[in-house]
Every structure is written in structure tokens, then in C-alpha cells.
Amino acid sequence: MDEKYIPRTVEEKWQRIWEEMKTYKVTEDSAKSKYYLLEMFPYPSGRIHMGHVRNYSIGDVVARYKRLRGYNVLHPMGWDAFGMPAENAAIQHKSHPAHWTYENIAYMRGQLKKMGLSYDWDRELATCDLDYYQWEQRLFLQMYEKGLVYKKSSSVNWCPTCETVLANEQVEDGCCWRCDSEVVLKELEQWFFRITEYAEELLDNTWQLPGWPERVLVMQRNWIGKSFGCEIDFPVEGSLAKVTVFTTRQDTLYGATFMSLAPEHSQALELTTPENRAEVEAFIERVKKTDKARRTAEDFEKEGVFTGSYCINPVTNRRMPIYLANFVLLDYGTGAVMAVPTHDQRDFEFAAKYRLPLQVVIQPEGAVLDPGAMTAAYTEVGILTNSGPFDGLRSDEAKERIADYLEREGVGRKTVNYRLRDWGISRQRYWGNPIPVINCDICGVVPVPEKDLPVVLPMDATFTGEGGNPLAKVPSFVNVTCPQCGAAARRETDTMDTFVQSSWYFLRYCCPDFAAGPLDRARAEYWMPVDQYIGGIEHAVLHLLYARFFTKVLRDLGYVNVDEPFKNLLTQGMVIKDGAKMSKSKGNVVDPDALINRYGADTARLFSLFAAPPEKDLDWSDQGVEGSYRFLNRVWRLVYDTLPFISTAGAVKPDQLGDEAKVLRRTVHKTIRKVTDDIDERFHFNTAIASIMELVNAVYAFEPKNLPANAAVLKEAVESIVLLLSPFVPHVAEELWAALGHAGGVEQAGWPGFDAAAAVDEELLIVIQVNGKVRGKVTVPAGAAEAQVKESALADERVGSWLEGKQVRKVIYVPGKLLNIVVG
Structure with a gap:
């Protein structure tokens, strides 16, 4: 081997070998x-x-x-x-x-x-390969046949400059992420996947994924958002129409004093009186430009506009003004909210701003709320009041009885609601998978016949930057014959959301x-x-x-x-x-190419794995990169320096080892055990690498004294270091393994096993605490009983000074680690 570690030479060599040998090509193998x-x-x-x-x-x-x-x-x-x-x-x-x-x-x-x-x-x-996206089109049509794909008019984020639909994530402060134009809400015909058909299974299965982080599972459960409640119908005054709400708080129904609709609600303009129309339309246009996520933020100012219409509370007959409110979204429930300002904070803030009435219907046990003196909504469990036949019930217990009552009276029904909405997959752009349907004025939507698949993206689209879908401007793609009736028809020009791929x-x-x-x-x-x-x-x-x-x-x-x-x-x-x-x-980017060119890929890998556990953020450190590079040079030098001494060494013979050799061998096998556990159980690569570094230090400190038995231990240690490092820094590990005289690469060697007997400490360092504070350490034979550890602790001078004149009330022993003496 070369005396000097030259990363580029080593890495190019092994990358070439791996590619030529197809080292990582894999096929199915039932054995x-x-x-x-x-x-x-x-x-x-x-x-x-x-x-x-x-x-x-x-x-x-x-x-x-x-x-x-x-x-x-x-x-x-x-x-x-x-x-x-x-x-x-x-x-x-x-x-x-x-x-x-x-x-x-x-x-x-x-x-x-x-x-x-x-x-x-x-x-x-x-x-974007035809070999991939053609099969996605086949899947789309099979889903269409099963009723899992449909098209409907939907309110979408629309950039008027790019002339395309934007996902919520592509709207930043109400503007298009690409061109900064103001985004508006627009009604468009869109294709949807019926993901809500699987809402219950998607939710239930989150409890069957123990290998997932709990916070991710919680995020998915919240996104699916299953809730039990009631749909309640509120008749519109002077009309046959009604407003239907979904609520999980039917226990507060008697306190509903006004109605809030999402500005996008289908009844918003229908319920608006002529004298209020101009103000309502202006409000709707303004809200359309507001990011949905911002609208539901706690610190977002609650605003609304009166439609001029009223609905009737079905249990109190109260005349309730109907407002549009910026914090109500069409995406949840029915897009309409029965507002109970005394028991919902958003409604409370809205009512305070527009001077709307408050009616308390839940009192805290042992207290009385005065609506005129309230500074915030009361949202906890309490006792129903002003609630007709339900007065005196606990609010959480009353929910079921009120739901039953609404069903008997024909003004409501128990229901389950999901926050999850069907997945809108339409995108008005060229660079995506074409949706394989044809639009015919006579036959309507016609799936592309299987014999005509795939629908191939045309390569002659032009990109002007003027907005609009370039695919819709390619006549040879758009203009087709209907496969059912033979009339002139138009191919669908929407492409699929990239989340589909x-x-x-x-x-x-x-x-x-x-x-x-x-x-x-x-x-x-x-x-x-x-x-x-x-x-x-x-x-x-x-x-x-x-x-x-x-x-x-x-x-x-x-x-x-x-x-x-x-x-x-x-x-x-x-x-x-x-x-x-x-x-x-x-301006804080580190270029991986520059890093690899200077230090090598193994250094870049080692630093990124050593600097923090995988699930934590990694703080970049130029000094840390230098340290990783120095460590690899140190390992290289270790192999180079010991190679002449260990090249002819035989197998380790434990009974021939001196004390120093036994200690080194114990360190080797403890390190193998720890690295194995760290990778297997926790993916704690940083602590695994740290233990390998400690083993390298131990080998450097070891004095071989030219004894054959010591050469064998040293060889075992050096080879273990190389194999343990191989998943982290594969190029240098392969080079060093070959230098140690092994053919076939590290994979042929397999992962090193550890000798459990060799990994057992002969002595243990026990931490001694007095009343929970560290006051000393004692060394005891491995396997020492609690009584022996206690005796050693009490005999320790430093520990004894903290016990003087005090009575030992209790001794707590954590075997092999810690002894805590509780004194009074």
C-alpha cells in the first residue's frame, strides 16, 4: 500500500471496480x-x-x-x-x-x-421515462373503472400570470412561488383521486406502524382528521333553503347566535341580499387572495361581512344573522359553522368585533359565567344551562342525548367527518404525465382505449413564458377522434400531479x-x-x-x-x-463537489454521519470535516505502520495473552458489540464511529513488544477497525482490507462477530453518589455483589467524608454502573 492516503486515487479505483464487477446488482434469492x-x-x-x-x-x-x-x-x-x-x-x-x-x-x-x-x-x-409513466396511465384507467377517479368543478389556487393551478405549498404569502403574482381562487374542472374511500383504513393502520416516528403518525392522523358529531340543518328565514353545518359540539347548539360561512361556500352569493352584494363580493375577492393556512392561524385577524340574510336555530328559534368569515374554510365539514361565541374562541373574537349576541349554555361547576363580563370563551366541560330539556347535564354527557333528539326531530343526524379531502391531481402544465382521457361533446369523458396507450408527451411543444399550458397549444396532440362515436374530440391537456409518480x-x-x-x-x-x-x-x-x-x-x-x-x-x-x-x-451553501475534491467522499460521509444522530439537525463545522479527514489519515497510517508486524500473524490464542493484550482484545470485542448494537437498534452512527475512534486510540497506545501472541491480537484489532468502518467509509476500507492481504472485498469477509466472553470486563468502575450527587468512583471485580460494592464505597476516603456524622437510610444499586447512598 502507498504510505500516503490519497482519497481521489483510492475512490476512483474502487468505484471503477464496483461498476465493472456490478458489485451491488441484486436479484431475487429465496435462499x-x-x-x-x-x-x-x-x-x-x-x-x-x-x-x-x-x-x-x-x-x-x-x-x-x-x-x-x-x-x-x-x-x-x-x-x-x-x-x-x-x-x-x-x-x-x-x-x-x-x-x-x-x-x-x-x-x-x-x-x-x-x-x-x-x-x-x-x-x-x-x-419522465415512457417506460415508467405509461404504466401509470394504465393504473389511472383501472382506478377510473373502479370509481376511484372522477372529475368535478373545484375551487383551486390559480396564478393568473402562469395560468396554472398551484398546490397550497406553492402559495407564499398569497403569491405564486414562481412569479410573485397574486394568487386567486378559481373554479375549474379538476380530476380527483377518491382517497377518502380509504380514509378509515389509512387512519386505522397508523396504529400498526411501530417502526414509524410517533410525530409523523400524529401528523397523518391529524391530517385525516376523523371526528364524530352531527350535521344540523338551519332553515333560512323567508326561504325553502337551509344551511347545513357539521359540528362536534352539539352540546353548545342552544348557544348558537349567528352563522359563519366560508367565503367560497356555494350559498354565499345566493344568501346575499342586493343591498349587501357589492360589499360581499369585494370581501370574497379579498379573501381569495389570502393563503388558506394563514386564514386559520390563531393570530390572524378575524374578519367578516353580513350577507343580509338570517337563518333559524332549530332548537331555540333564535333569528341568527348569516356572515361570511375569513377563518372558515370550505375544506372542513360543510364550510358552514354555527357560531357559539361564549364557547369557541374564534367565534368570541368575531362576535366582539361585530357586536354580535352572546349566550352562555355551559357553566363551570361551582361558578357562574356572565356573558357581559367574559374576556374569552369558556371551552371546558361544564354543566348545561339555557338548554331546554338538557339543563343540568354535564356537557360531555349531553352530546349523545342531543344528537338523538336532533335525529328524532328530523333536523339533524349523527355523522362522522374527515378533514381529509379527495386528492386533486390536475395540473395545467406540459411536463407531467398526460391524463389518458378524451373529451367528446357527444359522449362526454371517454377513457383512452388500452390499445391506444400510452399517451405520449409530444416533443414539439413551445415554451414562451406567456402563461398557459403549452400542451393545450399542440394541435396534433389535442385534436383527436372520439374512440366511441368517431366525432371530432379533444384530448385532455391536464397532466398529473408529480405526487402521483x-x-x-x-x-x-x-x-x-x-x-x-x-x-x-x-x-x-x-x-x-x-x-x-x-x-x-x-x-x-x-x-x-x-x-x-x-x-x-x-x-x-x-x-x-x-x-x-x-x-x-x-x-x-x-x-x-x-x-x-x-x-x-x-449564502450558506457548502458545495459537495468541492468538499469531495478536496477531502474525498469518505470524509464527507464520515463527517455527516459522525456530527449528529440521523434524526437530529446537523450543524456544519469546517473543523469537524478536517477532524474526519485527519482520522482517516490516522487509520491509514495505523495499517501502514503495523502491516509488517501483523502480516504473518496467526489466530489469537487467548490463553497465551499477557495483561495488556487481554485489555486490547477486550476493547476490540466490546467495540464490535457496541457498533453492532448502535447500527442494529438505534441507527446511532455517531456513537458507533466514536467507539471505533476509541479503539483506534487503544491500538496506537498498545505496545506489541514483538511477541507473536501480541501480533495476533494487533491483527485482530486492525482488521476489526477496517471492517467496522466499511459501511461508513467504503473506499478506504476496501483499500485497507486489500492491503491486509484479503481478496474478494470486505463483503466477502462479512460483519465481524464478537466473543461475548472476551467482551466481559474483569473490573468495573462504579459511580458512587451520596443523596444523588456524584461523590466518588470505585473499581470492583466484574460480577461483584452489591454488598462488596457497598463495602468498597464506604471504605473510600472521599465518599466517607460525605457520610461523616450521618445515618445511612437507604442504598440503591444499579448493577455494574452506580451506587447511590441516601443519608439523613
Whole structure:
């Protein structure tokens, strides 16, 4: 081996060998236990960033470790390649989205290969490949046949400049994320997936995913938002119309004093009187430009406008003015809220602003609320008052009785509501998967016949930046013949939301070369579910929820036999520099290419894995990077210096070891045990690496004294260091393993096992506390009984000084770790 560690030389060599030997290519093997490891695939934006480096390094450690443990590991990579940014780039660079996308993929693929990631590149896919998106069209039509796809008019975020629908996440402070134009709400015909059909199963299964972080499961449960309550009908005064609300607080019905509607509500203008129309329309237009998330924020000012109409409370006959309110959303319940200002804080603030009446119907036990003196709504459980036949009941107990009463009277009904809404997948843009339907004036919506699939994106679209969907401006694509009646018809020009492609890519990885359908069931069933999924917390709701939904749909279509796609989930933290997430706008970006060119990929990987546990944010440190590089040089030097002495050493003979050699061997086997536990149980790569560093220090401190027995222990220690490091820093580990005289690579060696007997300490250091505070430490033989530990502690001079003149009341012993003496 060379005396000096030169990262580029080592890394280029092993990357070439891995590629030529197809080291990480994998096929199904029933004789082996499978392990499917997956990181969320990236958008091909042009360059990888440090978040990618960290995410993929975390996954690669697990993949390499599992291979060393004998698993058949699937570790694929691909590209989430459709989306609006490619169209924006095409406009900016006067190119084509396909050209921009594939150019970026080629560059980013090269960057990832430089990191030495153990991907099976033969399974690579891009969602913009016809080989991928054609099968998605087939799935769309099968879902359409099952009633899981439909089209309806819907209120959407619309950018008038880009002339496209925007997801809520693409609206920033009421403006388009791309062009800063004011976003408005617009009614459009949109395609939807009926995800609400699976709401109950999606919710129930969150209790069957023990390998997921609890906070992610809570976020999904809240997003699905199951609630039990009542729908109640409020007749409109002077009309046959009624306003229907959904409420979980029917116990407060007798205190409802006005009605609040979402400005988008279908009855908003219908209920508006002529003299109020101008004010109401202006209010609706203003609210349309307000971000929905902002409207429901606690600190957002509650505003509204009176429609001029009234409805009637069905149990009190109170005449209730009907308002439009900016904090009421159409997306929850019916978009109408019976306002009970004394028992709902938002209603209380609204009522105070517009001087609307207050009626207390729940009193705290042992107290009396005066509506004129209230400074906030009372929202706790209490005793019903002013509630007719229900007076005197506890409010939580009255809910069921009031619900039964409403059903008997025919003015309400018990119901279950979900916050979850069907998934709108229509996007008015070119660079996406075409929705495979034809619009005919005679036949209506006509699915594209299977023999005419796939619907291929035309390559002759033009990108002017003037707004609108470029796909709608390609006559050869749009103008078709209806497959049912033969009349002139128009092809659908909406394309699918990119979340659709990322909702099943992990299944296609199981069989990316399958040409007879979306999935080869046998191969998909061998690999699924994904054993470990890794990605950012920002995808905790939508992507993961959609992926779960899609998996259940494909199960019901007969493609797979799994209920859930991801057995375990790790949400890694962000990379922070100068107190903020790395971003170009903040000017705190570290270029991975520059880092790799200077220090090597192994150093970049080691630092990103050592600096923090995977689930925590990582604070960037140039000194930390330097430290990781120095450590690898130190390991290299250790192998180089010891190689002449250990190259001919035989196996360790425990009975021939001196005291120093026994201590080193104990350290070796304790380190193997700890690193194994840290990877297996917690993914605590930082503490695993720290223990390897301690072992390196121990080897440097060891004096071999030229004894053959010591050479054997030293060889075992050095080889263990290299194997333990191999999942973290694969290039340097392979080079050092070969230098130690081993052919076939580290994978052939397998993960080192530890000798449990050798890993047992002969002596233990016990921490001694007095009344919970550390007052000393004593060394005792391993396996010492509590009485012996107590005797040693009481004999210790320093500990004794804290016991002088005091009575020992209790002794608490944590075996092998701590003794706490309680004195009085």
C-alpha cells in the first residue's frame, strides 16, 4: 500500500471496480432474507446538496451493513423527474424540459457515483421515462373503472400570470412561488383521486406502524382528521333553503347566535341580499387572495361581512344573522359553522368585533359565567344551562342525548367527518404525465382505449413564458377522434400531479424492466414492503399518505399483497450552517463537489454521519470535516505502520495473552458489540464511529513488544477497525482490507462477530453518589455483589467524608454502573 492516503486515487479505483464487477446488482434469492433499503428519490434540479449527501450516506450505511450480515439487499436510485421547475428552466434557457431534465440527471448521477453509494444502478428509473409513466396511465384507467377517479368543478389556487393551478405549498404569502403574482381562487374542472374511500383504513393502520416516528403518525392522523358529531340543518328565514353545518359540539347548539360561512361556500352569493352584494363580493375577492393556512392561524385577524340574510336555530328559534368569515374554510365539514361565541374562541373574537349576541349554555361547576363580563370563551366541560330539556347535564354527557333528539326531530343526524379531502391531481402544465382521457361533446369523458396507450408527451411543444399550458397549444396532440362515436374530440391537456409518480416508484423498483404491466407480482411480493425508508420530515404528510393510499389501491387491483409500503421510517434532520438551513438565498451553501475534491467522499460521509444522530439537525463545522479527514489519515497510517508486524500473524490464542493484550482484545470485542448494537437498534452512527475512534486510540497506545501472541491480537484489532468502518467509509476500507492481504472485498469477509466472553470486563468502575450527587468512583471485580460494592464505597476516603456524622437510610444499586447512598 502507498504510505500516503490519497482519497481521489483510492475512490476512483474502487468505484471503477464496483461498476465493472456490478458489485451491488441484486436479484431475487429465496435462499436469503431480503432487505429493501430506500431513500426518497431526488428531483433532478442539477446538483446534489449536503442534505442529499447526509440522507444517502445514512441509507448507504444501513445497506452495506445488511449486506455484510448476509441479507439480500435491494438499494435502488431514481429521479422524481416531472414538474414545473423543468418548464421554468426551459423558458429561461430557451430549451426543452426533457433536455434540461436528462442533462441534470446525467450530472447528478455522476455526483452520486462519486460518493460511492451502493446502488443497483441497473434498476434506475426516471418518472419522465415512457417506460415508467405509461404504466401509470394504465393504473389511472383501472382506478377510473373502479370509481376511484372522477372529475368535478373545484375551487383551486390559480396564478393568473402562469395560468396554472398551484398546490397550497406553492402559495407564499398569497403569491405564486414562481412569479410573485397574486394568487386567486378559481373554479375549474379538476380530476380527483377518491382517497377518502380509504380514509378509515389509512387512519386505522397508523396504529400498526411501530417502526414509524410517533410525530409523523400524529401528523397523518391529524391530517385525516376523523371526528364524530352531527350535521344540523338551519332553515333560512323567508326561504325553502337551509344551511347545513357539521359540528362536534352539539352540546353548545342552544348557544348558537349567528352563522359563519366560508367565503367560497356555494350559498354565499345566493344568501346575499342586493343591498349587501357589492360589499360581499369585494370581501370574497379579498379573501381569495389570502393563503388558506394563514386564514386559520390563531393570530390572524378575524374578519367578516353580513350577507343580509338570517337563518333559524332549530332548537331555540333564535333569528341568527348569516356572515361570511375569513377563518372558515370550505375544506372542513360543510364550510358552514354555527357560531357559539361564549364557547369557541374564534367565534368570541368575531362576535366582539361585530357586536354580535352572546349566550352562555355551559357553566363551570361551582361558578357562574356572565356573558357581559367574559374576556374569552369558556371551552371546558361544564354543566348545561339555557338548554331546554338538557339543563343540568354535564356537557360531555349531553352530546349523545342531543344528537338523538336532533335525529328524532328530523333536523339533524349523527355523522362522522374527515378533514381529509379527495386528492386533486390536475395540473395545467406540459411536463407531467398526460391524463389518458378524451373529451367528446357527444359522449362526454371517454377513457383512452388500452390499445391506444400510452399517451405520449409530444416533443414539439413551445415554451414562451406567456402563461398557459403549452400542451393545450399542440394541435396534433389535442385534436383527436372520439374512440366511441368517431366525432371530432379533444384530448385532455391536464397532466398529473408529480405526487402521483412518487406514490408508487418504490414498487416499480422491484421490477423496472417488466414490460407486461406496471408490476411483476412475484418480484414485487418478494421485495415489498420497504424495510427501511429514509427521507425528510417535510414529506411526513402528503407524500407518505399518498404512497400509503396508492399501495392499498394496487393491492385491491391485484398487483401486490401488502397493506403498507414502508415497514420502518427514519426522518433525518436538516443540515444547518450559521444557524440556518443551507440555501442559496442565505449564502450558506457548502458545495459537495468541492468538499469531495478536496477531502474525498469518505470524509464527507464520515463527517455527516459522525456530527449528529440521523434524526437530529446537523450543524456544519469546517473543523469537524478536517477532524474526519485527519482520522482517516490516522487509520491509514495505523495499517501502514503495523502491516509488517501483523502480516504473518496467526489466530489469537487467548490463553497465551499477557495483561495488556487481554485489555486490547477486550476493547476490540466490546467495540464490535457496541457498533453492532448502535447500527442494529438505534441507527446511532455517531456513537458507533466514536467507539471505533476509541479503539483506534487503544491500538496506537498498545505496545506489541514483538511477541507473536501480541501480533495476533494487533491483527485482530486492525482488521476489526477496517471492517467496522466499511459501511461508513467504503473506499478506504476496501483499500485497507486489500492491503491486509484479503481478496474478494470486505463483503466477502462479512460483519465481524464478537466473543461475548472476551467482551466481559474483569473490573468495573462504579459511580458512587451520596443523596444523588456524584461523590466518588470505585473499581470492583466484574460480577461483584452489591454488598462488596457497598463495602468498597464506604471504605473510600472521599465518599466517607460525605457520610461523616450521618445515618445511612437507604442504598440503591444499579448493577455494574452506580451506587447511590441516601443519608439523613
